[in-house]
Amino acid sequence: MHRFAAAVLVLLVALLAGVGGAGADPNDPAWQYEWGQRLTRTSDLWQVTTGDPGVVIAVVDTGLSPVPVPDMTHVIPGWDIVGNDSSTGDTFGHGTWVSSVIGAMGNNGAGIAGYCWNCSIMPVRVAAGRQGAVAPNIAAGIRWAVDHGARIVNVSLASNEDDPDEYSAVEYAQSHNVLVVASAGNGGNTAPLYPAAYGATFPNVLSVAGTDESDHLYSWASRGPTVTLSAPGCTQLLDSSLGAASGCGSSFAPPAVSGIAGLLVSLRPQLGMDQIAAALEATAHHVDGIGKGRVDAWAAAHYLGLVGEQPPAPTTTGTTPTPAPTPTPTASPQVLVTTGVVRRTDTVRLPLAPGRLEVQLYGAAAKDCSMSMRMGGTLFVDLPGERNVHTLAAIVRKRGDFTVTIRCSSVNRKPYELTANAFFHA
Helix, strand or coil, rough: CEEEEECCCEECCCCCCCCCCCCCCCCCHHHHHHHHHHHHHHHHHHCCCCCCCCCCEHHHHHHCCCCCCCCCCCCCCECCCCCEEECCCCCCCCHHHHHHHHHCCCCCCCCCCCCCCEEEEEEEEECCCCCCCCCCHHHHHHHHHHHHCCEEEEEEEEEECCHHHHHHHHHHHHHHEEEEECCCCCCCCCCCCEEEHHHHHCCCCCEEEEEEECCCCCCCCCCCCCCCCEECCEEEEEEECCCCEECCCCCHHHHHHHHHHHHHHHHHHCHHHHHHHHHHHCCCCCCCEEECCECHHHHHHCCCCCCCCCCCCCCCCCCCCCCCCCCCCCCEEEEEEEEEEEEEEEEEEEEEEEEEEEEEECCHHHHHHEEEEECCCEEEEEEEEECEEEEEEEEEEECEEEEEEEECCCCCEEEEEEEEEEEEEC
């Protein structure tokens, strides 16, 4: 069985635009929600580099949206392995979302700030939609990317079978000094997924799981000794129809690592990819349940002798985006986890205070169920990009009790886990 590692997409509402300075505080409207770039200290490294167009990061996925995405300013021609032609249009969305996390232009007053603003993105289409990609296509995509100048290959797809073609492809990448960054998957267990699990054999393959703001693995994140690193599993991304949006899943953890690796190579192009991988692993912050830990961009750069021990104080000009309202200046969001079984419908009541809300639905129910919530006359719905995890995000403006409704297409009993990260009232 082959499947997407994970991706979910939800509408990001009520973004507040502003004009900001350069350096560590970009003026992109969604920046206020991009905790991953701050947690990994990527925003500190932006004071030194925002990437080099000469560094090519291949995204082996579903392609890139044929509709121009304004924030994607450094895209170079790729290839469609499925159709064996140069048409890499993304009819599903997954590849576009992953690409934007890596390379969306920052500090341009629009959309989001990706991890490596100026690195070049090379779309390599190996799958057409939800059915995923067969291992031979992924293998062919890795080889094509290597042969056409990619320094880093991002694979946010996974299969649960060892495959000789994929094995040979990652070995080929290593022999050509190319780093492969792959998703560990969304099984919530220790079952190895490929090509990520080849990291146990090849030092140029990094298996990446999704973690939260407290450096804990999400319940849906794969774990165990075959998982090398972790990175933020929830992120802001770009959709060709919606613009800025919010997504969660282990599909979005590898792009963070790929983007950080791109920044490191931009600072010193002659670095070996084994050196990059070793630096990311050696400086990672401990995470229970995996081999190493959560990546730290500045620490990895310091380990390689590219920067000093501490980043300089950021310099900003103008004003920054207005943050979402919070109950008090010292308040922090809480996490509510609830489990249950749903047949056709179920509801979960959330007593919310003003602030950011993010709800994730995980488990068997995520395969044929959806979430919705009505607030202030507006209906918020999740837009799943993957069966394993759904996410719904909104900005809560007024204190009150709100109901998340789960609706399913079948009447079979389906267990679920619903996790809400929000400000709650007593």
